[in-house]
Amino acid sequence: MTLLSISELHKSFGDRPVLTGVSFQLRTGEKVGLIGPNGSGKTTLLRAIAGELPADSGEVRLSKQAGVGYLPQKPPVMGGETLRRHLERAQKPLRKLEIEISRLEREISSCPPAESTRLNRLLDRYGKISVQFQQQGGYELESRLQWVALGLGFSHSDLDRELSRFSGGEKTRAQLAALLLQAPDLLMLDEPTNYLDQQGLEWLERYLIDWPRSLIIVTHDRFFLDTVVGRILFLDRGSVKSYPGNYSSFYSLREQERLTQARAYTRQQKLIQKEEKLIREAKADERSKRQASSRQKRLQRITPLELPERKAGFRLDFNFRGRSGRRVIEFQGVTKRFGVRPLFENISFEVRWGDRVALIGPNGAGKT
Template structure:
């Protein structure tokens, strides 16, 4: 059991949270929830031992292993993917090497009666007890299974880690954590850089193979499927619910309704007391009663209603001219880089008003096909963009195109036209820019902040063909809901690349599956696609078994 005992954090004289206390037990699958800035990542770092609290402490058994995956990291670039991942077993392999070294000394030394010889025997005995208590593992097989589950292919194993993007290196670090079989796994937004299949694999692994897990995630489906407990940080306090995310939302709503009733009852009581004080202040016969009520007010602990955002922000794309009937038509489309074939002979048509999802493992060509549509790369075959198409395009690198000299507010103010101009601050707030943050210069923004700002700019453009490549990374649950509502109401054509099942649910009505150098069209939503895909996999297993 790991204990968080009266932990508090202060920054520049203000309290982020205080007196946070709870225990983490075996088989706990905890979702750490709260609005952006509530202190979730800070608390995770404190439990991991990366940061120190201002007060309080974390207690854990001496042998307990706590593994932590932050939002941003870089693995070292001096070895292959397989070698880097195998470092997960460095401690065990180090124990084995040390035992072999000590046993060699025992065989070659002759000072049997010396203290040094006795100490070697003691160390060998202690190491042996630890080493042989560890379940025997085929390390290479475990590394291979985990890397494949997280989306790597065998050809990647011998490639240097420096060849991979930050997202893929995040997967390597995640693989190392999972292979260590720690007592507690701490994950900060682990699904941001994973495709749907890898998210499902991770979900299954954590549910059935991990000891205890605490996760911060804006992927509602992932959190719901994984967790059995929800801890919320709000107004510097924590609330602990022994249930998953969806049920937690219902209980939180009930809690806030009770708080509101208590707040209203107290406000009425305070008003009545104050009315009595004002009425009889200075009246000699009532002096003691007035003083008694003044003291009552001074001692009264004011009921607080936990923060909840009741503002409704409806974003509508500006009106755009009508496009042709078929915004995208491909015929025998192929793309290769040297000998590496990304996809070949891809033929499909996307009709005006359709909302389609591109899904599949990373590296199967989703973003490549979008670059072909945007005419950013050359290709073989035919690709036609329909008549009068006005394209809005969002990819992670769009953030690099922002004017660094402007402030956040100026960037949006420049792009806004019409009625939305009166709601610029509300729009910025919905995308997690509030207070002094709206006056920050773009050049000082983090990568996530730039991405959100680029998304706001796109929402203000009059387009009739919208292409979004992983738009929900760096967005919290509320912001994703605002974006999803805007996309539902969007009257044009939508092409959406996303690994977020909950975001795709109810948004895309057709799925294009990328894999094995081809693109397969599925005339169903994401839930139907996933159901059928599992059935197809089962049939493949049956066919393999019969051979």
């Protein structure tokens, strides 16, 4: 069943076209990765689907009553409520059922046995709501809230902190946690791994593998895409092309396409050059002029092929061309605190000439 249908979507900013006829469909329960060069319009497309940004033309159609959740790259503006309250609001439909169940229990307990008709009506409604509450995981509301919060790197004490005191990265993680608890029919995540440490990243991977609803992810983490998605949407030069499989499958298919396009372009260029040379060197007699005119018309009918863009390359030269001692950095018993809070204590290590070191650790461990 189709959950989302995009048809001929166009969007420009001033005289700069960003989306030029984007069309694709997304099935219920399908997980796709949306990738493309920086500035190709990935965030613009997500915002158009979420209804935050009107398109110039085209159509975005969602299944009737389908809910959409969108995590932007930039940290959201949040008020003074606590993290716990923020996450509980994401569970609002189930919280309302919980309140209704409690109300019905009070009415049932106070209903006189003589009022059998009213009692049966209350018991019938109580049974239906209880089944609905159980099927939607209502009896695990608190444990689920804590599981998601802790999985994304928050501590138990963070649940009672005010969001206004959170850093930008913490606010983004809080919004991600709320969306996971909200469980919309279509979840769209724009660079969700930016503010996650390795442990949080691995937790989110496992969570999204089991995610039963539709999912669109924008991320530069190809390993994350390999683990989570089953289709790639490649956005480039204003349009989208769909590739089956994960990122590795896409990369293989894309390389084959690039090679095929390059060969076709080279063949066409050789043909054009050959025909142009024959036209230039045509003799002055009538027969040669007719042949040159015929060749010129053939050239005009040729649709020029585009040369595939070369893959961007980046090279770092770590070779050192000066003088240096063998010991580049040395820490001896270094301690750092913020107020009364110790960040690290008595750290000792050294980095020697030629070492290549990775500095890793949980969020807030003090890497920066």
